[in-house]
Amino acid sequence: MRSARQISRRTVLRGLGTAIALPWLEAMSTTAALAAPAGAAGKAATAPLRMAFFYVPNGAHMADWTPKEVGTDFTLPYILEPVSAFKDDLLVMTGLTQKNGFALGDGGGDHARALSTFLTGCHPLKTDGANIRVGVSVDQIAALKVGGQTRFPSLELGIDRGAQSGSCDTGYSCAYSSNISWRTESTPMAKEVNPRLVFDRLFTSQNATGTAASRARRDFYKKSILDYVAEDAATLKGRLGITDQRKVEEYLTAVREIERRVDRASNQTGGDLPQIARPSGVPRDFQEHVHLMCDLMVLAFQGDVTRISTFMFANEGSNRSYPVIDVPEGHHELSHHGGDPKKHEKIKRINHLHVSQFAYFLGKLKAIKEGEGTLLDNAMIVYGSGISDGNRHNHDDLPILVAGKGGGSLQTGRHLKVADNTPLNNLYLSLLDRMGAPVDRFGDSTGRVEGL
Known part of the structure; x- marks a missing residue:
């Protein structure tokens, strides 16, 4: 039987209109190794190229x-x-x-x-x-x-x-x-x-309407996308070892920091450089x-x-x-x-x-x-x-x-x-x-x- 610390590479943190993929974790290598054919037993999975x-x-x-x-x-x-x-x-x-x-x-x-x-x-x-x-x-x-x-x-x-x-x-x-x-x-x-559109594409619903709706909802309530996956993230961390917990925390911190920078860029007005058309955000x-x-x-x-x-x-x-x-x-x-x-x-x-x-x-x-x-x-x-x-x-x-x-x-x-x-x-x-x-x-x- 597999340990509670073993998770799939496909695991994502989900919330309302939000899907955040995870970085490469030791627990994913363990899962892949246990799922490998008998002749490959004990061989840890490698990170993707x-x-x-x-x-x-x-x-x-x-x-x-x-x-x-x-x-x-x-x-x-x-x-x-x-x-x-x-x-x-x-x-x-x-x-x-x-x-x-x-x-x-x-x-x-x-x-x-x-x-x-x-x-x-x-x-x-x-x-x-x-x-x-x-x-x-x-x-x-x-x-x-x-x-x-x-x-x-x-x-x-x-x-x-x-x-x-x-x-x-x-x-x-x-x-x-x-x-x-x-x-x-x-x-x-x-x-x-536009960084905001890239951010929304990476971390929210694949459906364009859903992406717009989840963005509008977060803007209205002044919430981060991490607020919507907080419960899922807490549950996941409880299943991970100390090293993987730290990796997940560092990754989510990076997501939040970029989200803040994207929001700051979206609030900028004027000052466009000559000859460069700048869309909002x-x-x-x-x-x-x-x-x-x-x-x-x-x-x-x-x-x-x-x-x-x-x-x-x-x-x-x-x-x-x-x-x-x-x-x-x-x-x-x-x-x-x-x-x-x-x-x-x-x-x-x-x-x-x-x-x-x-x-x-x-x-x-x-x-x-x-x-x-x-x-x-x-x-x-x-x-x-x-x-x-x-x-x-x-x-x-x-x-x-x-x-x-x-x-x-x-x-x-x-x-x-x-x-x-x-x-x-x-x-x-x-x-x-x-x-x-x-x-x-x-x-x-x-x-x-x-x-x-």
Whole structure:
């Protein structure tokens, strides 16, 4: 007979209009071990593997991105300094190319192609009409194979709301510049930029009407979602060991803290940055917005609400300014630097700022214990851009990082230089294998990346 401390991985805390998934607990490993076939008796279950893709627009200042040394003994250049604390958890990759981002006879439109090909590996149909077509993205291939094991197959997040129609880049539809994730070759997965809507989606009823009603009820009574699951949480804690009790308490505390921050953001008014349309509930401050969205992704991974996500720091071709780092000019404008040292310096600062936000996310993952490792150990996070040098609009030698140990399947702590013009899609094939979602071919792939 099973002990009272053994619980299912599917256990959630329920209340009126509320469902809160739980982090990985020791009691779940015990359950899985006891439920395993006789030949596997005593083998504890492993934490699930997560996959995410972070995108930054307009390329990078490659001279201050690329390490000079190859292998394990390398120094992180200026732009990558913010992730120095995670050096042993990183693969800095050089030599990867997304060939279908090039014009291939279609003329201008490199920004639209950079984003639309980044995860699809396919050349987009040049159109600004309704007949958009590119390809299924790697995150959605994984979601199709393993997404049924979680409440949400995938989670699409971003900072800038984007148009889904009209012309945004030399005859290419705005859908190409705004969407990184594609469910079918003609159906993008629109990202959510409002933290409150993401929070409600993760922790309340899956029914849209139910979500709105439960939010209205909580607002009226000034209650937290945790108030609705307090009784269920108390009952669960009574069944857990001391370590698991602490994990649950830390997780619920994190949920409550993010809920407070989301509420504060929703109460902000005015002060929008120029050129950036802000829906209600979105923080005015760029970094706070990014941090909130990162925290929500971390909670979604920690609670196994989803195992696959994408995050866009901005739409491709973004001309956002960054006064917080003394860059009042637009990013896209600066990316056409023409060799101007002053513009180079400001591009470097923007790149450094973006990597700093990524470091924040990695720090959150690494702080969460899972089994013998951390949530970061059980993840594969790709960070990069579909453009290398913004002035040249080239799509070879892309700036690509891979963070996380992939459940022990990735040898991190290296600068890995692959042969020039190695398809970026070869990396994706390798990651899909590790996610348990293998495919024979993807885009212009020629095989797996060796030496990962």
